[in-house]
Amino acid sequence: MAVLQFREAIRDAIDEEMALDENVFVMGEEVAEYNGAYKATEGLLDKYGFKRMIDTPISELGFAGIGVGAAMNGLRPVIEFMTFNFAVLAADQIINHASKVRYMLGGQVQVPVVFRGPNGSAGQLGATHSVAYDSMYAHFPGLKVIQPSEPDDAKGLLKSAIRDNNPVIFMESEQMYGLKGEVSEEEDYLIPIGKAKVKREGDDVTIVTHGKMYHVSKKAAAELEKDGVEVELIDLRTIKPLDLDTIIESVKKTNRCVVVDEAHPFGGVAAEVGYLIQREAFDYLDAPVARVTLPDVNAPFAKNLFDIWLPDAKDVIDAVNTVTYRK
Amino acid sequence: MAKKQEEAVFTPIGLNKSNNGKLDKAVELPDPTDTSYKDLGLTKQDLVGMFESMYLQRRFEERAMQMYQKGKFGGFLHLYIGQEAISTGSVWAFNDDDDIITAYRDHGWGLVRGVTPEAGMAELYGKTDGCSKGKGGSMHFANVKEHFWGGYGIVGGHIPLGAGIAFANKYKESGRLAACYIGDGAVHQGVLHETMNMCQLWKLPCIFVVENNGYAMGTSARRHSVGEIVDRADAYGMKKAVINGMDVFTVYEKMKKIAEEVRKDSLPWFVEIRTYRYRGHSMSDPQKYRSKEELEEYQKIDPVERMKTFILENKITSKKKIGEIEEAIENRVLEAIEFAENADAPEPEALFEDMFVEENPIFHK
Numbered sequence: 119m120a121v122l123q124f125r126e127a128i129r130d131a132i133d134e135e136m137a138l139d140e141n142v143f144v145m146g147e148e149v150a151e152y153n154g155a156y157k158a159t160e161g162l163l164d165k166y167g168f169k170r171m172i173d174t175p176i177s178e179l180g181f182a183g184i185g186v187g188a189a190m191n192g193l194r195p196v197i198e199f200m201t202f203n204f205a206v207l208a209a210d211q212i213i214n215h216a217s218k219v220r221y222m223l224g225g226q227v228q229v230p231v232v233f234r235g236p237n238g239s240a241g242q243l244g245a246t247h248s249v250a251y252d253s254m255y256a257h258f259p260g261l262k263v264i265q266p267s268e269p270d271d272a273k274g275l276l277k278s279a280i281r282d283n284n285p286v287i288f289m290e291s292e293q294m295y296g297l298k299g300e301v302s303e304e305e306d307y308l309i310p311i312g313k314a315k316v317k318r319e320g321d322d323v324t325i326v327t328h329g330k331m332y333h334v335s336k337k338a339a340a341e342l343e344k345d346g347v348e349v350e351l352i353d354l355r356t357i358k359p360l361d362l363d364t365i366i367e368s369v370k371k372t373n374r375c376v377v378v379d380e381a382h383p384f385g386g387v388a389a390e391v392g393y394l395i396q397r398e399a400f401d402y403l404d405a406p407v408a409r410v411t412l413p414d415v416n417a418p419f420a421k422n423l424f425d426i427w428l429p430d431a432k433d434v435i436d437a438v439n440t441v442t443y444r445k
Numbered sequence: 446m447a448k449k450q451e452e453a454v455f456t457p458i459g460l461n462k463s464n465n466g467k468l469d470k471a472v473e474l475p476d477p478t479d480t481s482y483k484d485l486g487l488t489k490q491d492l493v494g495m496f497e498s499m500y501l502q503r504r505f506e507e508r509a510m511q512m513y514q515k516g517k518f519g520g521f522l523h524l525y526i527g528q529e530a531i532s533t534g535s536v537w538a539f540n541d542d543d544d545i546i547t548a549y550r551d552h553g554w555g556l557v558r559g560v561t562p563e564a565g566m567a568e569l570y571g572k573t574d575g576c577s578k579g580k581g582g583s584m585h586f587a588n589v590k591e592h593f594w595g596g597y598g599i600v601g602g603h604i605p606l607g608a609g610i611a612f613a614n615k616y617k618e619s620g621r622l623a624a625c626y627i628g629d630g631a632v633h634q635g636v637l638h639e640t641m642n643m644c645q646l647w648k649l650p651c652i653f654v655v656e657n658n659g660y661a662m663g664t665s666a667r668r669h670s671v672g673e674i675v676d677r678a679d680a681y682g683m684k685k686a687v688i689n690g691m692d693v694f695t696v697y698e699k700m701k702k703i704a705e706e707v708r709k710d711s712l713p714w715f716v717e718i719r720t721y722r723y724r725g726h727s728m729s730d731p732q733k734y735r736s737k738e739e740l741e742e743y744q745k746i747d748p749v750e751r752m753k754t755f756i757l758e759n760k761i762t763s764k765k766k767i768g769e770i771e772e773a774i775e776n777r778v779l780e781a782i783e784f785a786e787n788a789d790a791p792e793p794e795a796l797f798e799d800m801f802v803e804e805n806p807i808f809h810k
């Protein structure tokens with residue numbers, strides 16, 4: 119095991135895939151000369167040159183679509199968005215084209231493109247820079263959506279994403295790039311897309327989460343442990359396809375579930391997981407599934423409001439207390 | 446023998462023969478005007494006022510930067526330092542009720558359009574007394590009452606908003622024009638081209654101004670843009686101009702003429718004002734993409750210093766008076782900081798305010 123920062127795990131995954139397949143290239147704003155706005159592509163320009171590390175103008179719609187077209191024509195683009203908050207401008211290419219073209223053309227083409235970059239909020243950056251878009255992309259048939267929370271998952275899943283022959287949305291977080299963790303040194307380390315991971319076992323309550331909220335939930339689980347509550351912590355890692363089996367198996371054991379999701383409540387991952395649990399494990403539930411999400415409000419700038427806005431460990435503990443009737 | 450094919454390369458590199466597209470000079474400035482201030486219709490008082498405004502913008506941001514570095518507030522902080530002649534010359538050229546909209550590099554624009562140093566600083570600190578109630582922060586200064594429609598954080602996002610404001614002005618026959626300021630990087634958002642076409646087609650009283658400060662984040666304008674930015678206008682048959690943005694008289698002269706024309710014929714303009722960003726893109730930018738020499742080139746023609754020198758050399762006012770002005774501004778900025786530090790943070794209820802216009806809107810839970 120090597121200890122790597124999240125950004126290093128991302129870079130290593132891209133590096134390894136670029137070394138293996140010359141059709142893999144990286145394109146996005148500031149990815150080459152600047153080494154990535156968050157240094158996730160550091161050193162790759164030196165190694166692979168200007169042909170395969172491509173700085174773009176600020177033209178998200180255009181370069182996302184060029185990525186789709188290039189993928190249709192045999193390349194394997196890794197398209198970086200400085201954040202998914204800016205991918206909104208490229209939505210037409212991702213939603214109307216990447217996800218649909220294979221189907222519309224009766225399977226004549228494939229679109230092996232990865233769209234990657236940070237998702238969600240990163241401190242006081244205001245309303246337009248703070249939205250979690252994972253459930254939005256998961257809504258559309260034809261896209262796979264991944265959001266890892268630790269360097270090891272990031273590396274194994276990004277390598278799988280780049281090798282996948284479908285369009286994949288791969289989400290990170292500005293606030294996790296510096297996070298260190300052990301990463302497998304196995305040669306060609308691949309984690310299958312669509313597999314959640316139980317990262318902490320417990321009998322009392324299941325917490326289903328992903329991305330940055332995994333770390334919030336982990337903190338809450340540590341607090342709850344002191345209080346004698348054993349949390350089973352599931353990191354989804356892939357949002358779509360969703361690993362329902364792992365969730366249901368755990369809920370059947372704990373009989374209680376809290377979903378922690380860094381998105382607004384309406385139609386988010388928490389809503390979907392909650393529905394599926396009642397469909398698949400209704401008789402096993404000892405309490406209604408609870409969720410912890412952002413409020414139905416845009417991100418405020420002011421620090422004190424932002425702190426209220428973003429879910430924290432206390433919110434998770436409160437929700438656990440509710441489903442365990444400890445209040 | 447087959448010739449070895451050169452490797453395909455996509456981004457422009459090796460501009461000016463220097464390595465990796467590093468440039469000797471990011472923007473070429475056109476000559477400043479040689480019309481005298483009197484012929485421009487400016488009074489001595491105007492000149493002093495322009496200097497005051499530019500100096501306030503400069504000191505406000507220099508102090509804000511210090512406070513940011515001390516960790517007094519968070520978020521992004523994009524400084525306008527070096528570009529103050531553009532905001533100042535433009536606002537002096539326009540009518541007070543002409544509409545202005547800009548990107549996130551907006552502190553200078555706010556200060557010259559009625560955001561007080563107190564309200565500005567409080568916004569940076571995320572306080573209720575901020576110009577946007579602490580909801581927006583650095584990127585979203587605004588003073589809509591005085592026709593400053595704010596700063597926007599999505600590159601290019603406000604381009605059609607500017608056109609929409611102009612559309613409403615034409616619709617209501619208000620006689621007001623709208624000026625939409627964007628960065629050189631924003632030129633490459635597709636929406637600019639959609640908007641320019643409609644503006645020309647519908648004769649909207651709108652002036653698009655590209656503040657070409659040489660860089661979009663770490664990418665020099667010459668590396669992200671084909672040809673001259675201003676020539677985008679040609680495709681739409683739009684009137685165009687290139688202006689020296691380091692000289693406030695030049696900005697004033699050209700923008701005034703343009704504004705007068707727009708008011709007469711309601712035809713849009715596409716203007717490139719060339720300037721230079723002295724500081725990093727935001728506060729965490731190592732600036733490896735440019736040379737110190739390049740920066741110094743432009744600091745030699747600093748717009749604030751240039752105005753001060755002009756005032757002193759032409760005896761517009763005394764050195765003593767200028768000293769007093771500077772001191773007063775310095776004090777005002779320090780007071781603004783104190784004000785912001787002591788101002789109240791928003792009440793928790795404010796989180797749910799300003800989402801909808803109703804007093805008790807329904808929020809999904």
Ligand SMILES: Cc1ncc(C[n+]2csc(CCOP(=O)(O)OP(=O)(O)O)c2C)c(N)n1
Pocket residue numbers: 147176178200204207548550598599600601627628629630631632658660661662722726
């Ligand atoms: C749609 C979108 N893409 C990317 C960004 C990130 N970003 C913020 S500012 C910036 C550079 C903009 O440069 P320019 O338009 O020249 O304005 P300047 O910063 O020089 O004032 C970038 C890429 C963004 N905010 N919005």
Ligand SMILES: [Mg+2]
Pocket residue numbers: 628629630656657658659660661662
């Ligand atoms: Mg710029």
